[in-house]
Amino acid sequence: MAGVWILAENLEQSIELLTIGLQLAGEIGTDLAAISWQPETADDLIAHGVDEVILLPPLTAGQALEAYIPAIVERAQIDQPEVFLIASTLKGKELAARIASRLDAGLGSECQTLCWDAGRKSLVIERLVYGGTGVQKVCCLGRPQMATIPPRTFEPAPCLTGRDGRITQLNVSPFSPVTVLEKKAREHQTRDITKARVVVCVGRGMEKPEDLEKARELAGLIGGEVGCTRPISEEMHWMPEDTCIGLSGKTIKADLYIGLGVSGQIQHLTGIRDTRIICIVNKDENAPIFAAADYGIVGDLYQVLPGLIEEIKQVKA
Secondary structure (H helix, E strand, O other), rough: OOOOEEOOOHHHHEEEEEHHHHHHHHHHOOOOEEEOOHHHHHHHHHHHHOEEEEEOOOOOOOOOHHHHHHHHHHHHHHOOEEEEEEEHHHHHHHHHHHHHHHHHOEEEOOEEEEEEEEEOOOOEEEEHHHHHOEEEEOOOOOOOOOEEEOOOOOOOOOOOOOOOOOEEEEOOOOOOOEEEOOOOOOOOOOOHHHHEEEEEEOOOOOHHHHHHHHHHHHHHHOOOOOEOEEEEEHHHOOHHHEEOOOOOOOOOOOOEEEOOOOOOOOOHHHHHHOOOEEEEEEOOOOOOOHHHHEEEEEEOOHHHHHHHHHHHHHHHH
């Protein structure tokens, strides 16, 4: 009987969940299990700390992932796990809400930190609220105690050689009243900025769409990707919506962020709060983003940016 569960939807994000899963399992003094429908990942999950992989059977043609919900709920009712962790992907959040509803369990969403309160025998989580201006601390009382965690919140769990673990096959028939008639891959015009180590972000300080080429040139020189604030993608439509950074867009965890003409509203700052180094170019010395910056240049980006590009070219020459 496992005390801590993770839902292994994606191997990369599952290994991140294992970091906090292993911590909680150690604090509780129990095992760690992963629910998965991908048998090819079982050995990797065990190598990164899982004690038991509970494998769901393959779906038939036309079945959606929600067909697994009854089987997951039934197994949870038998095993009675203390904690159930799920990555905050689009599908993960949907599955988490439906599973929590059927188990009559509380669900903390977009959790940033988690710890175990031994006195209360309860999971304590912290999550951002009010557009990132506040932190809410929640103590879970029911069982299982469920939480969704944004990708890249935790570093990947290390691979441990020579680990042994159990693989359990669930002999159930997945069922869902929903039938998938067709799947179409969404066309992405850019790379995933959430995986970029360097991000150049453009804001309202850019006067026209042609000027974005300078930002792209800078990003190309330093091996980065170009992101934007919400007005650039949602109002002006200069860039795709999947490059928008902020509360209603992407959250990045880059090593370096360079903001060009970004004012720094709280909704945007929420999306860059885990970035290691924040550099800003803005002609308004009172722009809110300077309060969050490690380095800042007060100046016209149309003068600063070309000079910065030339300096980098000379260094790389």
